[in-house]
Amino acid sequence: MNIANAVTSLRILLVPFLAYAAATRNETLFVGAFVLGGLTDVLDGFIARRFNLHSPWGSALDTIADMLFYPAGLLAAVFVPALARYWHIIIFVILAIGVAMAFAAIKGKFSTTHRWPSKMAAAGMFFFIVYTVAVEFSLVFFFVVAVLGIASALDRFISSRHT
Numbered sequence: 001m002n003i004a005n006a007v008t009s010l011r012i013l014l015v016p017f018l019a020y021a022a023a024t025r026n027e028t029l030f031v032g033a034f035v036l037g038g039l040t041d042v043l044d045g046f047i048a049r050r051f052n053l054h055s056p057w058g059s060a061l062d063t064i065a066d067m068l069f070y071p072a073g074l075l076a077a078v079f080v081p082a083l084a085r086y087w088h089i090i091i092f093v094i095l096a097i098g099v100a101m102a103f104a105a106i107k108g109k110f111s112t113t114h115r116w117p118s119k120m121a122a123a124g125m126f127f128f129i130v131y132t133v134a135v136e137f138s139l140v141f142f143f144v145v146a147v148l149g150i151a152s153a154l155d156r157f158i159s160s161r162h163t
Contacts (some may be wrong), residue, residue: 004048005058011040011065015072022075030079031133037069038126045114062114066122067101073129082137089142093149100153104160115159121145121152 001009014037021030044062048054071094077084114122124145131141 002053002058004044004051004053005061007040007044007047008058008061008065011037011044011069014040015068018069018072018075022078025078027079027133030076031130034073034076034126034129034133037073038130041066041069041122041126059114063101066118067097070122070125073125076129076133079133080137082139083132083142086142089146093146093153096150096153097156100156100160104156107160109160115155117148117152117155121148124148 014033017033018030018037021027021033041062044058048058074083074090077087125148128138128141128145131138
């Protein structure tokens with residue numbers, strides 16, 4: 001395992017800490033673990049590109065880490081009940097992304113490079129969760145992130161159709 005993949009794996013290992021922090025209502029631990037996870041998302045890609053360590057396995061691992069880490073961030077609803085009121089929109093966006101990822105996997109394109117819509121959706125989700133827990137819930141910010149998630153799913157679906 002190279003260093004980029006180790007950094008990606010750390011993001012996966014942070015998911016139980018997010019769950020624990022939510023279960024014990026420890027906002028500081030939750031935000032700390034979420035910020036650390038977000039930093040690993042940026043750092044693993046930087047390391048992979050800088051040291052030419054990118055691979056289909058690393059890209060797939062990064063996608064899996066994202067699929068576990070960012071939805072776990074939605075446990076922020078424990079701290080911010082206003083977020084929980086929009087569970088149906090959250091489920092719709094997660095399902096849209098899941099269907100697009102499944103389609104990509106079927107087409108053999110699961111480990112394709114993360115394109116801008118996916119990066120923007122991840123960054124939006126990161127800042128939304130941190131802002132929501134640390135400051136306040138913003139309905140406008142929530143809908144922007146939901147639209148970014150749908151755009152990411154559509155981009156993944158469309159880019160997977162091309163062989």
